[in-house]
Amino acid sequence: QQVFSLLEKAWSGSPVQFAWQKTLGNFLAVTGSDRAVKIFDRHGQKRNEITLPGNCVAMDWDKDGDTLAIITDKSSAIFLWDANTNKTSQVDSGMRDAMSFLLWSRVGTLLAVGTTKGNLLIYNRQTSRKIPVLGKHTKRITCGCWSTENLLALGGEDKMITISNQEGDTIRQTSVSSDPSDMQFSVMKTDERISTRESTVSVVVGKKTLFLFNLNDPDNPIDLKFQQPYGNIVTYRWYGDGYIMIGFSRGCFVVISTHIREIGQEIFQAHNHKDNLSSIAISQSLNKAASCGDNCIKIHDLSDLREMYAIINLDDENKGVDQLSWTDDGQLLAVSTRRGSLHVFLTKLPILGDACSTRIAYLTSLLEVTVANHVERELPVTVSVEVEPSFVAIGVYHLAVGMNNRAWFYALGENNVKKLKDVEYLGTVASMHLNSDYAAALFEGKVQLHMIESEGLDAQEERETRLFPADDDKYRILCHALTSDFLIYGTDTGVIHYFYIEDWQYVNEYRHPVSVRKIFPDPNGTRLAFIDDKSDGFVYCPVNDTLYEIPNFSPTIKGILWENWPMDKGVFVAFDDDKVYTYVFHKGAIQGSKIILAGGTEVPFSHKPLLLYNGELTCQTQSGKTNNIYLSTHSFLGNLKDLGPNELTQMLTQTLMLKRFSEAWEVCRLLNDQSGWNELAKACLHHMEVDFAIRVYRTFGNAGMVMSLEQIK
Numbered sequence: 001q002q003v004f005s006l007l008e009k010a011w012s013g014s015p016v017q018f019a020w021q022k023t024l025g026n027f028l029a030v031t032g033s034d035r036a037v038k039i040f041d042r043h044g045q046k047r048n049e050i051t052l053p054g055n056c057v058a059m060d061w062d063k064d065g066d067t068l069a070i071i072t073d074k075s076s077a078i079f080l081w082d083a084n085t086n087k088t089s090q091v092d093s094g095m096r097d098a099m100s101f102l103l104w105s106r107v108g109t110l111l112a113v114g115t116t117k118g119n120l121l122i123y124n125r126q127t128s129r130k131i132p133v134l135g136k137h138t139k140r141i142t143c144g145c146w147s148t149e150n151l152l153a154l155g156g157e158d159k160m161i162t163i164s165n166q167e168g169d170t171i172r173q174t175s176v177s178s179d180p181s182d183m184q185f186s187v188m189k190t191d192e193r194i195s196t197r198e199s200t201v202s203v204v205v206g207k208k209t210l211f212l213f214n215l216n217d218p219d220n221p222i223d224l225k226f227q228q229p230y231g232n233i234v235t236y237r238w239y240g241d242g243y244i245m246i247g248f249s250r251g252c253f254v255v256i257s258t259h260i261r262e263i264g265q266e267i268f269q270a271h272n273h274k275d276n277l278s279s280i281a282i283s284q285s286l287n288k289a290a291s292c293g294d295n296c297i298k299i300h301d302l303s304d305l306r307e308m309y310a311i312i313n314l315d316d317e318n319k320g321v322d323q324l325s326w327t328d329d330g331q332l333l334a335v336s337t338r339r340g341s342l343h344v345f346l347t348k349l350p351i352l353g354d355a356c357s358t359r360i361a362y363l364t365s366l367l368e369v370t371v372a373n374h375v376e377r378e379l380p381v382t383v384s385v386e387v388e389p390s391f392v393a394i395g396v397y398h399l400a401v402g403m404n405n406r407a408w409f410y411a412l413g414e415n416n417v418k419k420l421k422d423v424e425y426l427g428t429v430a431s432m433h434l435n436s437d438y439a440a441a442l443f444e445g446k447v448q449l450h451m452i453e454s455e456g457l458d459a460q461e462e463r464e465t466r467l468f469p470a471d472d473d474k475y476r477i478l479c480h481a482l483t484s485d486f487l488i489y490g491t492d493t494g495v496i497h498y499f500y501i502e503d504w505q506y507v508n509e510y511r512h513p514v515s516v517r518k519i520f521p522d523p524n525g526t527r528l529a530f531i532d533d534k535s536d537g538f539v540y541c542p543v544n545d546t547l548y549e550i551p552n553f554s555p556t557i558k559g560i561l562w563e564n565w566p567m568d569k570g571v572f573v574a575f576d577d578d579k580v581y582t583y584v585f586h587k588g589a590i591q592g593s594k595i596i597l598a599g600g601t602e603v604p605f606s607h608k609p610l611l612l613y614n615g616e617l618t619c620q621t622q623s624g625k626t627n628n629i630y631l632s633t634h635s636f637l638g639n640l641k642d643l644g645p646n647e648l649t650q651m652l653t654q655t656l657m658l659k660r661f662s663e664a665w666e667v668c669r670l671l672n673d674q675s676g677w678n679e680l681a682k683a684c685l686h687h688m689e690v691d692f693a694i695r696v697y698r699t700f701g702n703a704g705m706v707m708s709l710e711q712i713k
Helices: 632-637 645-657 661-671 674-686 690-699 703-712
Strands: 002-006 017-020 027-031 036-041 046-051 056-061 067-072 077-082 087-092 099-104 110-115 120-124 130-133 141-146 152-156 160-164 170-175 180-186 200-205 209-214 222-224 233-239 243-248 252-257 266-271 279-283 288-293 296-301 304-313 321-326 332-337 342-346 353-356 359-365 368-373 378-384 391-394 398-403 406-412 417-424 429-434 438-443 446-451 465-468 477-482 486-491 495-500 505-511 516-521 528-532 537-541 546-549 559-562 571-575 579-586 594-602 608-613 616-620 626-630
Touching (some): 017 321, 027 056, 036 067, 036 077, 067 099, 110 141, 152 180, 152 200, 233 279, 266 304, 279 332, 353 391, 359 608, 368 398, 398 417, 398 429, 406 429, 429 477, 446 477, 486 516, 495 516, 516 559, 528 559, 546 594, 559 608, 579 632, 594 632, 645 674, 661 674, 661 690
Parallel strands (some): 279 321
Antiparallel strands (some): 002 342, 027 036, 067 077, 200 209, 209 222, 252 266, 288 296, 321 332, 353 359, 359 368, 368 378, 391 398, 398 406, 406 417, 429 438, 438 446, 446 465, 516 528, 528 537, 537 546, 559 571, 608 616
């Protein structure tokens, strides 16, 4: 999904350099042959333009993304742009020759700058101390990298590799056979596997071989050569447990291992691009790798490289693509092209969504929320929002989105959406729920209940808003929910409070021995599932003040959804990252009420359940779409005609467990077996469905039972 494209006149015709702000990924710095660096935010709006005396040679963000450093070919100054103040400052490098290389340390505030004559400057941003090191190399410094222990490796046109400490003293050096490029520090896997220190420098030599230099074993460097047909090495990335992914100019994409026993062995190879490959990128947080070439991007899953996750085609780019880079959090992927344009794609969305009966609202792009109701066959409506939300809430007539301490409210019309107002709260909102008239926001242990639209309703003043708990109560609220009649919340002292909105007063409370972490009322508000601090699950019925433990409740459970199908009372699911467990509440059976586990269903990777309707689970995915999964416990809802007696018997067990007696009747009809009808009749009696039991006994001609039951009635 494309977020934005940039094409500035000043860049056109030649490739651009670009760099994402580290850590945060809020800014993208871009420069072409236009003597300027332009800073864009993550929505493609230009935030600043830094005019330079010459063309930009190199730029780099410091580790926290606070400062962007830039060097040019016409000046001995280092330009620094501060992301927090949006101001540019200059530092004089004191170097007499032109600068050619620049890189921030990965752990501290040190900046290394190399020149065309092989001199080096190490600048400490915090103390403003400068260490000039003359003659580090005899020719232009072209590449380099910092280790996590602040060692600096550099390569130059003098075909030398130097390793220096942060004071600039050379501690190791070695010569290579051709020009070095693309240098990286890494942890090399030896058999002992004790060392987690970055002691290996890898560097491409003469675009053909990969040279591995171990600082602890400097006399035995390793030279890895590759097959001639691959062409030149374009770029490479270390990842995982000592693996290197290498992109070759003729379109191949190869993974090798650096484990000593299998060093240089190809683990995986794919001819991803027909004519050429220009860049590869890896996102650890997404667990994905991407390569680009010709005019497309291919994204692979790192856990199984054979699996192609996505292919993005850029059909308009006749000159082909150039460089590829992900933000640190893996949300955005930027690709530049040879003609000087830049495209940014959304690769991962925060999974934000909410449901109110069968209507759902979910984030479909960074600034877009979609409201849909598949059950009622309503057309989905997309809402453009003003900020990237951190929470979304949907009600009967309204949508709310917000971040930090603000929320924006929208009224949902027939097929349009109207912005109503925005509200500021007294703290950062953790979650919000809506019903037809009220919104309830949870922040910093408190809940604010307020009317969404107060104008025009002759509402009494005190009914407008209320803050919970009252000042003299010393508990913190950890979770809350809003039904059509009640505000319900759970506290760190283990109390669940019911506040009746109609009478504007508390009507019920339940005391639990430990604090209540999450609550989930059913659609009518007559039952409440909750998870406590020990990660145990319960269902509470306020009508008769009884509590039932949920059996076999996994401690990894993230949430609970109740069945929204009006006929199905008492079915709910509990879900964690991998699985959904179906439970059913057997209320008022002969042996009393209890909850039973009906079965489990696997959930695909990073699917978050949002709505359950008649055994169909609607889930959100990272790409901002929804996907429907059918619960394995409801497979009797499929086509039963072609099933054999064994499967039908299994279906019968399912239907009886879920108290779906009319479906069970259908299964019995197909089974056409005395024992099946008997099972059904016994289950009906167990749940005190006497009339239905009489129908069943009558069907298979058990007159004695029919007469006995008629007398009971």
